[in-house]
Amino acid sequence: xxxxxTYSRYYNLLYKDKDYSxxxxxxxxxxxxxxxxxxxxxDLGCGTGRHxxxxxxxxxxxxxxxxxxxxxxxANAHLSSLTxxxxxxxxxxxxxxxxxIRSVRLESTFDVVISLFHVMSYQTTNDDLTAAFxxxxxxxxxxxxxxxxxxxxxxxxxxxxxxxxxxxEDSEFALTRVVEPVMYPNENIVELxxxxxxxxxxxxxxxxxxxxxxxxxxxxxxxxxLARNSGMAIVESxxxxxxxxxxxxxxxxxxxxxxxxxxxxxxxxxxxxxES
Numbered sequence: 001x002x003x004x005x006t007y008s009r010y011y012n013l014l015y016k017d018k019d020y021s022x023x024x025x026x027x028x029x030x031x032x033x034x035x036x037x038x039x040x041x042x043d044l045g046c047g048t049g050r051h052x053x054x055x056x057x058x059x060x061x062x063x064x065x066x067x068x069x070x071x072x073x074x075a076n077a078h079l080s081s082l083t084x085x086x087x088x089x090x091x092x093x094x095x096x097x098x099x100x101i102r103s104v105r106l107e108s109t110f111d112v113v114i115s116l117f118h119v120m121s122y123q124t125t126n127d128d129l130t131a132a133f134x135x136x137x138x139x140x141x142x143x144x145x146x147x148x149x150x151x152x153x154x155x156x157x158x159x160x161x162x163x164x165x166x167x168x169e170d171s172e173f174a175l176t177r178v179v180e181p182v183m184y185p186n187e188n189i190v191e192l193x194x195x196x197x198x199x200x201x202x203x204x205x206x207x208x209x210x211x212x213x214x215x216x217x218x219x220x221x222x223x224x225x226l227a228r229n230s231g232m233a234i235v236e237s238x239x240x241x242x243x244x245x246x247x248x249x250x251x252x253x254x255x256x257x258x259x260x261x262x263x264x265x266x267x268x269x270x271x272x273x274x275e276s
Contacts, residue, residue: 009070010173010175010196010198010209011047011048011071011074012048012050012074013168013169013170013173013175014166014168014175014177015050016168016170018050019241020050020051020054021054022241023051023116023241024051024054024055024058026240026241027051027055027114027116027147028055028058030145030147030254030256031111031112031145031147034145034235034236034256034258035111035112035143035144035145038060038111038112038144038145039059039060039061039111040060040061040063040110040111040112041055041060041061041062041063041110041111041112041113041114042062042063042064042065042106042110042112042113042114042139043062043063043064043065043113043114043115043116044065044101044113044114044115044119044132044135044136045065045066045067045101045115045116045117045119045122046064046065046066046071046072046075046096047066047068047071047075047117048071048074048075048078049064049072049074049075049078049079049094049096051114051116052064052075052094052096053078053079053082053094056092056093056094060112061092062094062095063094063095063096063097063106063108063110064094064095064096064097065096065097065098065099065101065104065106066096066097066098066099067098067099067100067101069098072096072097072098075094075096076096079093079094079096101115101119101123101132101135102123102128102131102132102135103131103135104135105135105138105139106139108139109139109140109141109144110139110140110141110144111140111141111144111145112140112144112145112146112147113136113139113140113144113145113146113147114146114147114148115132115136115146115147115148115149116147116148116149117149118149118150118151118215118252119148120132120148120149120150120218121150121151121215121216121217121218122213122214122215122216123216124187124189124214124215124216129216129226130226130229130230133226133227133229133230133232134230136148136230136232136257137230137231137232137259140232140259141259142259142260143258143259143260144258144259145256145257145258145259146227146232146256146257146258146259147254147255147256147257148254148255148257149240149252149253149254149255150216150217150218150223150252150253150255151190151215151216151217151218151251151252152217152218152219152246152250152251152252152253153188153217153218153219154219154246154247154248154250155246155247155248155249155250155251156190156217156251157185157217158248158249159248159249159251160181160183161181161183161190161192162181163178163179163180163181164178164179165177165178165179166179169201171201172200172201172202173198173199173200173201174198174199174201175196175197175198175199176196176197177194177195177196177197178194178195178196179192179193179194179195180192180193180195181193187216188216188217188218189214189215189216189217190214190215190217191212191213191214191215192212192213192214192215193210193211193212194209194210194211194212194213195208195209195210196208196209196210220237220246223237223255227255227257231259231260232257232258232259232260233257233258233260234255234256234257235256235257235258236255236256237253237254237255237256238253238254239252239253239254240252240253240254241254
């Protein structure tokens with residue numbers, strides 16, 4: 001089964017406690033810091049669009065790309081529901097496009113490109129990562145900002161993944177999810193075997209879903225190398241949401257890259273500061 005196939009049916013329930021609003025606010029803070037006045041965002045690996053709907057409410061024009069048609073179906077269903085509830089079309093609704101972030105090319109560029117919830121860690125080979133960075137670079141305006149998070153190597157190797165069990169339910173389903181990890185240290189890969197047991201409350205029907213997700217953990221120097229080779233410069237790396245300096249206990253790290261060389265960016269930033 002492909003990654004995020006049937007799994008997409010339960011995705012929003014599995015992550016119902018995820019702080020999408022706080023994460024979108026955090027992204028906006030980074031945008032305001034590095035590119036104040038930005039209006040357009042491309043979301044690579046948008047999933048069901050949860051971040052995108054919130055960023056749209058903040059005033060951004062959003063285009064989301066995802067390779068899972070099932071996830072995009074959920075996103076578009078939510079958009080239709082919002083439009084129906086409001087009785088009018090959203091003033092600037094997000095646009096969702098089916099595509100592979102390694103190869104998609106849209107006929108437009110954006111102020112900001114984002115890739116959240118470890119999408120970059122799903123790029124498990126050097127070629128995958130190089131292609132994904134090239135896609136981000138190809139869709140950025142000069143001076144544009146690329147914001148993404150990933151699994152951070154020093155923490156993954158220090159606090160190694162273990163078997164996890166999660167149980168939750170809503171008005172429709174009762175779910176049990178088991179995640180079993182296998183590490184491949186010579187590839188910088190963690191393979192996650194997902195097993196989801198779902199019971200539909202109304203019918204009593206039981207479904208079992210199995211998927212295998214391969215995740216690559218990344219290190220600062222290789223991220224800087226990938227960015228530089230694609231024509232961007234890393235200007236900041238920090239723990240996702242907290243802003244702390246990454247360390248051995250930092251599984252999720254956020255990187256900020258600028259679509260130009262570092263010295264040019266610093267000069268532009270200093271000139272903007274002098275004018276204000």
